[in-house]
Amino acid sequence: MVPVVQLYARDVPGLVFPDDTDLLQILWCPLVHEDGRYAANPRLRWRNAALTAAGATAGEPPRPHTADEDFVPRPCTVSPTPAVEYPNWDLPEALGELLDRKFEALKEEMGYDYFDVATTRQSKVGGYPGWTQPPDWPDCAGCGTRMEHLLSVTATEPGMGRWLPLDDRASDQDETATPCWMAEADPAALDAFGHDMALGDLGGMYFFVCRGCPETPYTHRYDC
Template identity: 30%
Template structure:
């Protein structure tokens, strides 16, 4: 029988705090490093532009599975409800060193659910090992999924069949009490699962 330590997974509690980040910083809700000649992400369902939600640089969070030639993960949310309850999610992996001229103004949706719009935060990350018997519900990289309303589930990549593992989780509540002021489901987490073989394969998003 496996010992508890065999179930330990590395995790990074992002520990968001109010701040004034630039596009050169890792953050929640701040300005995105977006090239002027790239099309801004928009929702396939309603045509509204996505909102820049999270930006994570490799220098700050090497724990993320950055593909070769990239050093920046950008997370965008369509801040409207969809058929699967909650916002739609778009991930962009990019090489920040190739961005020279930035977009002048980020497009804003004409309508949105305010409960999905974050406040602006920087991070004071806390690195630790997480176990199934003690799971943080805050915003984090890696670790285990905090199942609040359902039994634990597993997911397979629809493209290659590999396991999809929770890579990023956005929390309604933070252990520090400094909440980002977005709300997912019944005060739960928005969990983003990525294919272990290729992060460009389709992602799985689950609010619990």
């Protein structure tokens, strides 16, 4: 198993942790599993940071002796940035048809398509899954209700556009004259973006939880 995500409650105030936990970890086996998903096999763990630190060992985690490099992350850090999202693939069809004229007017006036900017496809906590394929929301095996999107680990890190972090924008661009959806990244920063995993063909691993059942059960979906 390789470590993929580690989030502390203090760094993500909008994320609700189960009682007596303040650390979220995601690990996965970085082999392509022939289980219908043909991707890494993940595990999600809620932990107590103090208890985890007390039993931890120093040093870098060992690399697996065999792995699909598409699912082995390079070490990196996250800088959580709040953002407002709107449904993309998850927009109800009838509502999409009702708003179609407004979407066309938006594109003509502003130069971008609603469906290009409504939902970020970057790795994130909360919001809407940045589906590559049609939505596949899971129902809880225990109570049957639709599960909540907890977080996504995706291969897509933008080189330009609305979701490009301010710190990664090219320094020679005039921020007042360049619309946010046309901003371009600093070329020197492009190779250092994120975890550097392709996840198959620029895929995504989406994690879901049920808050209503004991033990906060989880499941995941993968698409590319």
